[in-house]
Structures are given as structure tokens and as C-alpha cells.
Amino acid sequence: MSERGARVIVPGTAHGEVLVLDEPLSFWGGLDAETGLIIDQRHPQVGRSVSGRIVFMTVGRGSSSASSVLAEAIRLGTAPAGLVMQEADEIVALGAIVADEIYGKAVPIVVVAAASYAAQKAFKSAKIELDGSIIQT
Amino acid sequence: MDLVLTTHEQAMLDGTHGAGCQLAMRIVARTASVMGATSLRPISGAHIDSCLYHGQSGIDFAKRLVDGGAQVAVPTTLNVSSLDLLHPELYRGDAATGTAARSLMTLYEELGCSPTWTCAPYQLDDRPSFGDHVAWAESNAIVFANSVLGARTHRYGDFIDIAAAVTGRVPDAGLHTDEGRYGQVLVDLSEVRSDLLALDVAYPLIGHVVGGLVGTDIPVIVGLPANTSEDRLKALGAATASAGTVALFHAVGSTPEAPTVEAAFGGRVPERAVHISTTDLRDARDVLSTRLDGFLSAISLGTPHYSVAEFGELLRVLDGRAVADGFRAYVSTGRDVLTELNLRGWTAQLEHAGIQIVTDTCTYITPIIESPNADKSASLIMTDSAKWAYYAPGNLGVDVVFGSLGDCVESAVAGDLMRDEQDWADV
Numbered sequence: 001m002s003e004r005g006a007r008v009i010v011p012g013t014a015h016g017e018v019l020v021l022d023e024p025l026s027f028w029g030g031l032d033a034e035t036g037l038i039i040d041q042r043h044p045q046v047g048r049s050v051s052g053r054i055v056f057m058t059v060g061r062g063s064s065s066a067s068s069v070l071a072e073a074i075r076l077g078t079a080p081a082g083l084v085m086q087e088a089d090e091i092v093a094l095g096a097i098v099a100d101e102i103y104g105k106a107v108p109i110v111v112v113a114a115a116s117y118a119a120q121k122a123f124k125s126a127k128i129e130l131d132g133s134i135i136q137t
Numbered sequence: 138m139d140l141v142l143t144t145h146e147q148a149m150l151d152g153t154h155g156a157g158c159q160l161a162m163r164i165v166a167r168t169a170s171v172m173g174a175t176s177l178r179p180i181s182g183a184h185i186d187s188c189l190y191h192g193q194s195g196i197d198f199a200k201r202l203v204d205g206g207a208q209v210a211v212p213t214t215l216n217v218s219s220l221d222l223l224h225p226e227l228y229r230g231d232a233a234t235g236t237a238a239r240s241l242m243t244l245y246e247e248l249g250c251s252p253t254w255t256c257a258p259y260q261l262d263d264r265p266s267f268g269d270h271v272a273w274a275e276s277n278a279i280v281f282a283n284s285v286l287g288a289r290t291h292r293y294g295d296f297i298d299i300a301a302a303v304t305g306r307v308p309d310a311g312l313h314t315d316e317g318r319y320g321q322v323l324v325d326l327s328e329v330r331s332d333l334l335a336l337d338v339a340y341p342l343i344g345h346v347v348g349g350l351v352g353t354d355i356p357v358i359v360g361l362p363a364n365t366s367e368d369r370l371k372a373l374g375a376a377t378a379s380a381g382t383v384a385l386f387h388a389v390g391s392t393p394e395a396p397t398v399e400a401a402f403g404g405r406v407p408e409r410a411v412h413i414s415t416t417d418l419r420d421a422r423d424v425l426s427t428r429l430d431g432f433l434s435a436i437s438l439g440t441p442h443y444s445v446a447e448f449g450e451l452l453r454v455l456d457g458r459a460v461a462d463g464f465r466a467y468v469s470t471g472r473d474v475l476t477e478l479n480l481r482g483w484t485a486q487l488e489h490a491g492i493q494i495v496t497d498t499c500t501y502i503t504p505i506i507e508s509p510n511a512d513k514s515a516s517l518i519m520t521d522s523a524k525w526a527y528y529a530p531g532n533l534g535v536d537v538v539f540g541s542l543g544d545c546v547e548s549a550v551a552g553d554l555m556r557d558e559q560d561w562a563d564v
Contacts, residue, residue, distance in 0.1 A: 009171050029531050033192060059352060060353075061381070061382050064295060064298075065294070068191040068295040068296075069191055071295075071296070072195070076192070090171050090172060090291065090293070094164070094295065098296045103197075
């Protein structure tokens, strides 16, 4: 991956306000799929909603149930619109892949280099394109 | 590079073996692409976390597999669910959720999985051996399989676990490869007081600190006593996976891929080194507690599921005493361990002491714990598990205080919060 390049983990397009997670969030135990709210009381963004946001999270964390929680949030329409990460996380990716397979709802996940991540997380709102490029809107 | 499939794998992807197997292979292939794998490899077993109910999507997915005629291709065990089938009266959640959870469990049994219902499949008689490739989900089981058994599983989660079991294949990448298993971060425990390392309570705390320090990297821990017990490594590993994203650690002198520091790093120089001190462990003990005073209503042990040896230690510490009237004491374990307790006559002793054994599930993922005070938000519960302490406040809306097994037992017997500060004096 080039410094500027993006790697598409789950393809799709999305548009929304940017939400930057200052620490990785374990979706299981950390995200309420019914509401889209962050419920991990030790997380810096506790109480914030991920729904419809372009969520920046460097890496995945914690429980292997995260896939199920993300898939359920996608089914219920409370999930992030898209995810931008620095490292591919299979457990997070699986939630989006299965929601795509079962419901045909694609929540794109893109992995970008650290420098791009740092620049793009400053966007107020952003669009993820099918090729993985992330555009300020 | 693209994924290259064998004739048999391609046939599964083409639907020759049914729509269920085809969906499973699509998921394995897409995961292989995420992991950058160019081929798949056979596995000898699987452990499934997808059987725990999180909503309709889990049922929709499992039903697609069942309706598509899928069956597991390798011996497959099941993780905890949200119900205790042996003590159904303990479930205090709403009936509709209970019914949905049960139907999800049934779907996984229909796929050919064994109803083991435990988060500690490494405590079953039949467990993977050194070098075996498996597809395990459940973060504590993954880290135990890789680190303590020397079996090889990537950090699998829901959906890919059963997809791997049905196809008998995983992406040949990550922790399945030699290259993916070498240590990255040196964790030095030489600044931890040696008398603390002789206590069980140190191990979940070390795991919590290590998980926070290394994130997704592979730690090589130096300074643990030689041949540290499986139960201590279990507590340590579970905490690294809740506080961080650890799927494999090496403990020099205790785990099979770490006879020496050099071997654990594959002869390479560590990317970085971190030191853990006694103060770090005391800080972890404080951070894992959300409240340190007030009315204590219950203790919860057995996260991950208690082993036979841990029940033996619990009985030793209880020393014939019983839990105070009205106080609740829960221990979660697997039904296989319960069978062994029955054979030893320990179940009756534990019941007599007022200990409630919980099987098939865990007290922090489903409403089981009874709070004598009606106001749920006021409940304060003590645990000896860093993982339980980490997740229970968010899941159950309770306050938690972390303590040693001794603290938990003394509190349960007294019916009041007791924490022995002697071990932590002068820190």
C-alpha cells in the first residue's frame, strides 16, 4: 500500500459526518446496536452515536462478538455509514461482509496509511468512494 | 495477489455442495482477501462464538446455512450462549429474548456442532495439540489456544468461525504462519515484586496492563515464574484480549514457542520494550474497580469458565464456611467441568456453602445476577476476573470492584466488602 493509497476491505460508498474514536472500541460491550450509542464507560467517546457517521478507528479491539454487533447494527440501521482504519481487522470486517451477504447492505471499510488517516480524520464530513478514496465534503 | 483455490474449494464456492456451503465459502474467501491470503489451508477443528445471541441478524445468518444444507466438516465446539440450560430458572431476562437465544442455539446444533457451551474449550478432554491448525473464536480461547497450547488459530470472530467449520478451511495467513507468530514487543516484569508473582491475583492484572500496552502486537513476557500454571496463563491471556487485541503472547519459560527470548522473537530484535512495575499492577487493580465503597451485593467468579483446579482452590479458601444470608455468590463454568465436580462430590459442598454454579453462559452477558437491592444502578459486585471487571459495567449497568479470590470469598462470607490491602502495602 502506498503512503497515499487506500485498501478496500469492504467495498461500498458512504457519506457522513466524521467521528474520530480516540481509542479502539470493542463493538461488543462497547456499542449498543439498538441505539448506535457507545456504551463502554471507559471509552473517551462514551455516549456518542456512531450512526450514519464515517467512523475513524485505528484498529479493532476486544471481543470476537464484535462481528455480530456490527452486523446487527447494520440490520437495524444504527451502524456507522463507513469505517476508516489503519490496520485491517477481520472481526470488524466480518460484520460488514455478512450484512452485505445477508441483507445486501454495504458499509464500506477502508484501510489507509497513518499519514492519510491523520489528515482525513480532521475532515468535518467525508465521502468514501467505491475505489476506497476518501474525500472531504 | 489473488486467492488460488483447489478444485474442491472452487466447487464449494460454485455451489456444488449446496447453498449453505457456498455462503460459508464466500465468507472464507472474502476473509482471505481481507487477510491478504493467496491460499486456504485445512483445519482440524473449530470453536464457534456465533451461537451467542446478539439479535435477529445472527438467526438470519445461521438459518441461511441450515436451510442451505450446511454441516460442519470438522469437530466443532460451541461457546457460551445467553441461557443456562441446566439451571434455566436463573435466567431473568425477557422471555422473547430467551426464546430467540434458544432457537439460535438449536440452529448451531443442527449444523452438527457439539453442545459444549463453554468459553474455555481448552478445558475439554479433547483439545488441540501443538501445531494443529484450528478456527477458534472467543477472544480468551484464541489467546489460550495460540499461546498455551501452541495450536494455530487466527483471531476469528463470529460468522467466519462457522464458515471455516463448514468448509474445513481457513485463510493461510496471519497466526497460521510461522512469520505471523514471532514476538514483537518485549514485556519485562523484573520490576514487579516477586512475592506478588506468587499470588493468583497478579495474573489478570498483568494481562490487563500488557493488553493496554501492546494493543495488536505480540508480546514476549519475561520474568514470569517458570512453568506458570495454565489457570494463571488463562487469566492473564483473557485480560490481554479484553484490554487489548492480543491473540498470542509468549511467556518465556512457560509457553511452548518461547523456550528462550531469542526463539520467541524468531531471532529478531524486538520492535520495542516495555517495563511493568508493581505500581502498574496496583493502578490496574484501581482502574478495574468503578467503586470502592458501599453495599456489596454479590461476587462473580469464573470468567473465563472456572476449571476443576480453580473450584478446588475455591473450596480450600472457603474452608467449610458459607456465604452470608442474602448475599449472592456465582461461579460460571462449563457443563463438562460440572460433571467432574459431581463425580468428586464437590457440587454438593459448593451448594451447601451457598455458591450458585452457572453453566453454559456467563454472568456478564445475560441477566442472571440477583441484586438484593432493587435499584440496579446501585449494585456493587466483586470479581477476581479482569475481563469481567472490564465488560460488566457496560453490559449490566453495575459497579464493579476487583479483588483476589481471597477478597471475594471473605466478602461473600462476611456479606460485606472486604479487600485485603496487605499485599499492596508500600506500593
